[in-house]
Amino acid sequence: GNSVTQMEGPVTLSEEAFLTINCTYTATGYPSLFWYVQYPGEGLQLLLKATKADDKGSNKGFEATYRKETTSFHLEKGSVQVSDSAVYFCALSPMFSGGYNKLIFGAGTRLAVHP
Amino acid sequence: GAVVSQHPSRVICKSGTSVKIECRSLDFQATTMFWYRQFPKQSLMLMATSNEGSKATYEQGVEKDKFLINHASLTLSTLTVTSAHPEDSSFYICSARVLADLQETQYFGPGTRLLVL
Numbered sequence: 001g002n003s004v005t006q007m008e009g010p011v012t013l014s015e016e017a018f019l020t021i022n023c024t025y026t027a028t029g030y031p032s033l034f035w036y037v038q039y040p041g042e043g044l045q046l047l048l049k050a051t052k053a054d055d056k057g058s059n060k061g062f063e064a065t066y067r068k069e070t071t072s073f074h075l076e077k078g079s080v081q082v083s084d085s086a087v088y089f090c091a092l093s094p095m096f097s098g099g100y101n102k103l104i105f106g107a108g109t110r111l112a113v114h115p
Numbered sequence: 116g117a118v119v120s121q122h123p124s125r126v127i128c129k130s131g132t133s134v135k136i137e138c139r140s141l142d143f144q145a146t147t148m149f150w151y152r153q154f155p156k157q158s159l160m161l162m163a164t165s166n167e168g169s170k171a172t173y174e175q176g177v178e179k180d181k182f183l184i185n186h187a188s189l190t191l192s193t194l195t196v197t198s199a200h201p202e203d204s205s206f207y208i209c210s211a212r213v214l215a216d217l218q219e220t221q222y223f224g225p226g227t228r229l230l231v232l
Contacts, residue, residue: 004158036223041225042225043119043208043210043222043223043224043225043226044159044208044210044223045223046220046221089159102161102164103149103159103161103221104158104161105151105158105159105160106158107156107157107158108156108158
């Protein structure tokens with residue numbers, strides 16, 4: 001079946017540190033891959049996405065590359081800020097979702113950035 | 116951006132009662148909304164897809180008579196947890212689907228925390 005595994009948190013970093021949050025997936029064919037972010041007290045927001053192998057999604061300094069060979073979609077940022085503190089969810093949408101973007105989520109990784 | 120609200124944000128109820136959770140798209144219309152459930156430190160799990168004007172489509176293992184979904188308008192979907200029990204305590208999150216320029220995006224609500232005593 002389809003599933004997403006991401007590293008357990010919390011991840012605690014100092015401001016301006018390099019961030020990596022690992023995400024691997026299991027799926028048939030070529031799913032679309034997503035990173036969502038949830039700030040305290042708010043809903044999930046789409047951070048970036050990639051729809052085919054070797055695509056790189058990027059937004060707000062965050063990047064993730066769709067790696068078919070390793071079934072991974074690791075999230076990276078070169079220099080984190082305190083305002084990046086949130087919970088990050090990796091998700092996939094299977095190839096055949098019945099006509100809409102059915103999402104399967106990882107457990108989420110909490111990131112805490114301190115000054 | 117598109118905003119989705121949920122009401123209430125948290126609710127405590129007694130076992131055996133029913134609880135209704137509302138999901139509203141505030142500045143757009145959504146023919147399709149989704150309901151998710153999240154247990155502590157676990158994934159969001161899709162419960163059902165709510166389509167305006169038709170019956171909801173439930174995921175395998177989700178009891179449709181337990182979790183009643185009504186999508187009566189293009190801006191409102193409701194989830195009613197009937198005869199709630201402590202094991203129904205969870206975080207319920209909705210999302211609304213927007214299709215624009217062949218790109219599909221889900222906008223999520225802030226979630227509703229349900230505690231059944």
